[in-house]
Amino acid sequence: MKKVVEAIKKYRRFLVTAHVNLEGDSLGSQLAMKELLEGLGKKAYIIDNDPVPEHYKFLPGAHEVSNDLKAHVEFDAALILDCPTIKRIGQVKKVIGSKLIINIDHHVSNEKFGNINWVDARASSAGEMIYRLFKAMNRPLTKEAALYLYIAILTDTGSFNYDNTSSVTHEIVSELLGYGLDPALVSERVYERRSVSDIKLLGLALATLKVNKKGDVAYVEVTKKMLKEANAEAPKSEGFINYPRSINKVKVAILFKEGGKHKGDIDISFRSKGDVDVNKIASHFGGGGHMKASGCVIKGSLAGVKKRVLAKIEEMLRG
Ligand SMILES: [Mn+2]
Numbered sequence: 001m002k003k004v005v006e007a008i009k010k011y012r013r014f015l016v017t018a019h020v021n022l023e024g025d026s027l028g029s030q031l032a033m034k035e036l037l038e039g040l041g042k043k044a045y046i047i048d049n050d051p052v053p054e055h056y057k058f059l060p061g062a063h064e065v066s067n068d069l070k071a072h073v074e075f076d077a078a079l080i081l082d083c084p085t086i087k088r089i090g091q092v093k094k095v096i097g098s099k100l101i102i103n104i105d106h107h108v109s110n111e112k113f114g115n116i117n118w119v120d121a122r123a124s125s126a127g128e129m130i131y132r133l134f135k136a137m138n139r140p141l142t143k144e145a146a147l148y149l150y151i152a153i154l155t156d157t158g159s160f161n162y163d164n165t166s167s168v169t170h171e172i173v174s175e176l177l178g179y180g181l182d183p184a185l186v187s188e189r190v191y192e193r194r195s196v197s198d199i200k201l202l203g204l205a206l207a208t209l210k211v212n213k214k215g216d217v218a219y220v221e222v223t224k225k226m227l228k229e230a231n232a233e234a235p236k237s238e239g240f241i242n243y244p245r246s247i248n249k250v251k252v253a254i255l256f257k258e259g260g261k262h263k264g265d266i267d268i269s270f271r272s273k274g275d276v277d278v279n280k281i282a283s284h285f286g287g288g289g290h291m292k293a294s295g296c297v298i299k300g301s302l303a304g305v306k307k308r309v310l311a312k313i314e315e316m317l318r319g
Pocket of ligand 1: 126
């Protein structure tokens, strides 16, 4: 962290980015980082591979996120947030080129790809790390920054339900709420602005639920056909995996998803309950994440990919 603070003091212009498929933590931590940099009189440009999801467009800084990968921005260093691997920033890598990279992340699988790496797997979220950066640099929070950090922590802790939630998390959140945030309103904006087709897609996905013989592995799938049927443009399946995970005795939940950006890719998410390390499973297939939440992408047919993944999980569970 000391090196990050030094670099922020030293340089003047920063490109800020995060992983593809923006969500609460990647978006919130980037916007808060921009507030911090601008408060210090620095220039900050947020460039991401993917657009701001519809339900986050209410954030005051949402319009400051650019997807212009050909933008000619002058910057001295790139701040990469919430990314375990450099690959996860997608096409933004081309914009960064050979510039200095500062990697700030809380994924246990982080590959330390930066020139400066601040990785803290005990942090609940990248947002929590940016909060600590404000404190380390003696910078006051703004109401906007408090909102961004609150959303980052709220979403990455599963609304303070996952075991990355601690008394420290609540202390930070208590301070953030002191800036006049309205938690009920934030929750409604973040979680209750789904479209009818989102819910139809959830119904179709839940109908595919399967559980293994032992009853400790449960999985659902989202296919291209379902996307059409639900009239869903993109596979918006945030939160679907919580349903198989919520089943009694299930230790590993999986979501298999077709219809991602690259043809022939199956996107896979893993969640675990208890002491199964799903980061290990995802890492085996070239992905990564956290002990209880991870993901990977495998090329192949849905049936073939499912077979491979399920066999690996059985092997890991049964040794
Ligand atoms: Mn995160």
